[in-house]
Amino acid sequence: MHCQRHVIRLPDALGGLQCAVNSYRQSCTCTSGGVRCDGLVLVFAHCTSTHKEHWEPTLEKLFALAAATDQFAICEAWSIDCANHGDSALLNDAQLSDKEPLTVKDYAALLRYFVNSELLADRRKVIGVGHSSSTSACTLETLPLSFANLSALILVEPVMVPPPILQNDPRIVTGQRNVVRVLKRRDTWDSLDAARGWLAKQIPYKIWDPRILDIYVEYGLHTVRDAAGKEHVTYKCKLSQEVAFYTHEDHVLAGEKTAAMCGRMPVHSIFGERPEMVYVSVSYNLFHVRH
Numbered sequence: 001m002h003c004q005r006h007v008i009r010l011p012d013a014l015g016g017l018q019c020a021v022n023s024y025r026q027s028c029t030c031t032s033g034g035v036r037c038d039g040l041v042l043v044f045a046h047c048t049s050t051h052k053e054h055w056e057p058t059l060e061k062l063f064a065l066a067a068a069t070d071q072f073a074i075c076e077a078w079s080i081d082c083a084n085h086g087d088s089a090l091l092n093d094a095q096l097s098d099k100e101p102l103t104v105k106d107y108a109a110l111l112r113y114f115v116n117s118e119l120l121a122d123r124r125k126v127i128g129v130g131h132s133s134s135t136s137a138c139t140l141e142t143l144p145l146s147f148a149n150l151s152a153l154i155l156v157e158p159v160m161v162p163p164p165i166l167q168n169d170p171r172i173v174t175g176q177r178n179v180v181r182v183l184k185r186r187d188t189w190d191s192l193d194a195a196r197g198w199l200a201k202q203i204p205y206k207i208w209d210p211r212i213l214d215i216y217v218e219y220g221l222h223t224v225r226d227a228a229g230k231e232h233v234t235y236k237c238k239l240s241q242e243v244a245f246y247t248h249e250d251h252v253l254a255g256e257k258t259a260a261m262c263g264r265m266p267v268h269s270i271f272g273e274r275p276e277m278v279y280v281s282v283s284y285n286l287f288h289v290r291h
């Protein structure tokens with residue numbers, strides 16, 4: 001699998017921030033200047049606190065599956081860091097420091113801009129793939145309904161909050177608890193090894209596939225120097241930025257739009273076998289949205 005790194009700049013109307021994007025190919029050699037193949041173009045969005053590289057183990061598997069069948073072909077895949085996550089957070093460090101934290105709605109605007117950009121202008125089979133919080137971003141990405149350049153969505157552990165909203169709704173309470181929890185999370189270590197050792201003993205990191213934890217440490221952390229000149233390791237995505245992805249407003253809005261989205265394009269959802277993040281009752285609600 002060949003990876004190419006890109007940086008795109010959002011228009012001023014969308015905040016003018018820079019975004020780190022990876023593109024991946026395995027065997028397709030078609031080019032934007034020549035005749036495009038008819039293979040699928042996958043566009044991946046990450047969940048809260050992770051980043052574009054987290055899709056690489058999944059992508060390796062998908063390329064292998066595609067190579068073993070004539071049922072479908074993957075031309076290329078793109079994976080996009082939200083402007084406050086992963087490498088994008090470093091590119092935008094100065095601009096983000098005096099701003100309100102970015103939200104799921106901001107990620108939706110970035111995804112919408114990307115799939116409608118020149119990079120995918122001549123592509124017909126574009127499939128968006130979201131995970132956890134970015135499933136709400138993918139849902140909002142499809143708005144307005146005149147939006148065109150997306151053929152289908154795959155939502156992994158979707159977290160949209162469709163109506164009705166109950167008093168003390170557990171879906172909203174969970175988000176509020178996550179905000180409190182995240183702001184208390186340790187965020188500095190003396191070294192990458194110390195960070196990995198600490199993370200490997202904590203929920204949820206200790207139940208992750210080791211490949212995912214390795215990627216989290218390699219691409220999600222970095223070394224910084226404080227005012228006294230001492231180096232320490234911390235997250236690329238600051239906790240003060242991360243929290244806004246847990247607040248409920250954008251997930252409720254995405255919940256209100258879920259039925260309309262399912263009415264205009266094929267949407268395939270994947271739920272984890274272990275219902276830690278997405279409760280069974282929530283899955284039921286999502287399966288039964290009406291349009």
Ligand SMILES: [Zn+2]
Nearest residue numbers: 028030037075
């Ligand atoms: Zn191709």
